Amino acid sequence: MPDTQFPTPAARRRPRGGVRAVAAVAVVLALAAGGSYAAGLGPFARGDDGPDPAAMKQARAFLDDWAAGRLPSAAGRTTRPDTAQDVLRSFTAGLDIGKPGLTAKGEPEEAEDGTLTVPFTARMPIGGLGTWTYESALPLREDGDGGWKVDWRLSLVHPRLSGTEKFRLVREETTPPKVTDRHGTSLADGSYPSLTPLLGRIAGGSGGGPRGAVELIDRTTGETVRTEASFGEEPDPATAGEPVRTTLDADWQSAAEKALGEAGGKNAALVALRVDNGEILALANSPATGFNRAASGTYAPGSTWKIVTSSALLLKGAVRPDDVVDCPKYLTVGKEFHNVETSEHPGATFRKDFTESCNTAFISLRGKLDDGELGEVARTYFGVGQEWHVGIPTYDGSVPAPKDETEKAASMIGQGRVQANPLIMASVTATAVSGEFHQPSLTAGNEDRTRTEPLPDGVVTQLRDMLRATVTDGTARSLAGLPGEVGAKTGTAEVSDDQDNNGWLVAHRGNVAVAVVVEEGVTGGGSAGPVVHGLLSAVPDDPA
Structure with a gap:
């Protein structure tokens, strides 16, 4: 599931002729207690006012499906299922993205045409490099049957993804980082899986560690338009090759x-x-x-x-x-x-x-x-x-x-x-x-x-x-x-x-x-x- 963040308190719904009005996402003021818990019981009872539950449920469901890799299901929640599935698959596979973290946040905005825009934060873990974090927005539109669909467009995946520009992953060949625990035991031999994505960050200027970038390129020429995200650091010649000792205990x-x-x-x-x-x-x-x-x-x-x-x-x-x-x-x-x-x-x-x-x-x-x-x-x-x-x-x-x-x-x-x-x-x-x-x-x-x-x-x-x-x-x-x-x-x-x-x-x-x-x-x-x-x-x- 995506990483949890909590939206801000809800504004009341504003009636609008012919179109269901949707207010801000309700803040989740959650029960916090140790021990056993009765599922479904929150710390307070909700009233009848608040965001349109169908719209917000569809938005969260789309993000959850995308994050979990259920791409056919995610695409089925959009206005263009076939196109959506192809784009989501090529985006995650082409950039070597693992399990995304997708979190609805902030207050949604309702346009005059009835479209509801839900902002979200995307945390895209790129294999062996790090996490690419950016902000985007999810447009939703009523489907005519009282339900909601994600109004498909390339820019919801990333604001700069378009018909003329796309992303490319570039990796640099580097030597493995040298990182040890507090006693000098190597932590870079694969025995500690949680540390593998962090080794490059820990090694820093000592060299080693993966480096790479996500580049925005022109679809026709393949030329780089801009570097969207960079990972890793150039080694400091004065310390390159030296192991970095951490406070960790193997x-x-x-x-x-x-x-x-x-x-x-x-x-x-x-x-x-x-x-x-x-x-x-x-x-x-x-x-x-x-x-x-x-x-x-x-x-x-x-x-x-x-x-x-x-x-x-x-x-x-x-x-x-x-x-x-x-x-x-x-x-x-x-x-x-x-x-x-x-x-x-x-x-x-x-x-x-x-x-x-x-x-x-x-x-x-x-x-x-x-x-x-x-x-x-x-x-x-x-x-x-x-x-x-x-x-x-x-x-x-x-x-x-x-x-x-x-x-x-x-x-x-x-x-x-x-x-x-x-x-x-x-x-x-x-x-x-x-x-x-x-x-x-x-x-x-x-x-x-x-x-x-x-x-x-x-x-x-x-x-x-x-x-x-x-x-x-x-x-x-x-x-x-x-x-x-x-x-x-x-x-x-x-x-x-x-x-x-x-x-x-x-x-x-x-x-x-x-x-x-x-x-x-x-x-x-x-x-x-x-x-x-x-x-x-x-x-x-x-x-x-």
Whole structure:
């Protein structure tokens, strides 16, 4: 499936004579809770207003079919099925594109002729080179029978694809990159599949690694019009041929690759890093080729984000772990939010709200924080949203100020417009249990422009206590049998009506913090839990 991003809140539909009016894509403010989850239950009930469900369903279905390689099905959703199938096949095959990531985003626009245009982001993993990312738009038109079709045109595949210009993939012959783990063990022998697409990036100016480009060419003459995307770097003569030593640990990387097998073939990603200095020990993706979900993905972190929310509340003295914060089944904040399987915990303490991942309790405390305070805490203490220099390209998170009370409620439980990935959430976990943010690193000598403040010792003690209680008495009980003192937080984030929930789990043990996301994993404990358990079982001791 494509990588998950969340559109902005919906505007109400505007009636227009004879044509069904379509408003903005509704924001998915998703349920974020660990443990079991009743499929189909979101955190609030939808009203009758909103986007045309048939149009948006067709747009998402086309993108999903294209991403999954179901090209006949994708083409069948267009106004020109035969042409569409041929073009989609030649585009992906000719450019050696693996499984695309196609994500509808932003607000769709309705033209006067009734055409609906849905913007989307395309992430095209080009075999052995990297990911080509660009923006395009999907036009849809009513088909006369009350349904919708994708109004086929070459420019929807890419804005510059046309009847006169097309794309060509050019590869340069290069020597294999030399990259080792922290102890000098080679990582370039194919034993670590998740690293293969990253080796060129890691090697950088030391030479080696694949190089190539996607060029826009004239269909008639074959001449290059422009270079659309470039991959790899020219080697620095001063360092060419020298191996690059990373912070990775070959044993942890191997265990991480194997642990992702517990995800059952679903798209998933894992990061493990040292708590004391942020050095990345393992970074793994499933599938191993293509987009680097672990460090560049953009996901709602779900209830794992309650670590940051709890920090903000504890820092302000707005709540203490033993304070009673009731956990009702429902809470209405513009929309009706509810808990996993509409569970409730009358008279629960804040500690229990955390360990059982009670959405309504956390949302009820939103008035204790100013509108931009959650983002400020994330940035000031956890480095989220600042510019990180890790050694490879990364997405470093976003926690924008909420636009309204409903979005503020959603941000308290790691939804709305809060965005993160496993690298960010492993770092968040490490910061929470140590009190200090360390910019994650994959190679030595990276520039560090981050500026953060340490968490007070009292807040760290409370966070560690609640994370441990989540393992002993809460939604992460599946980790209770592991050696060592493990603390954890589960998360389950609803994606859309047409997709199962993403499963999350973050954990720490000794000097290591781990974060895992499993796309469409349904629950955090059920999908990400076995992955973390598999990793920590295989490497019971801290790395040297």
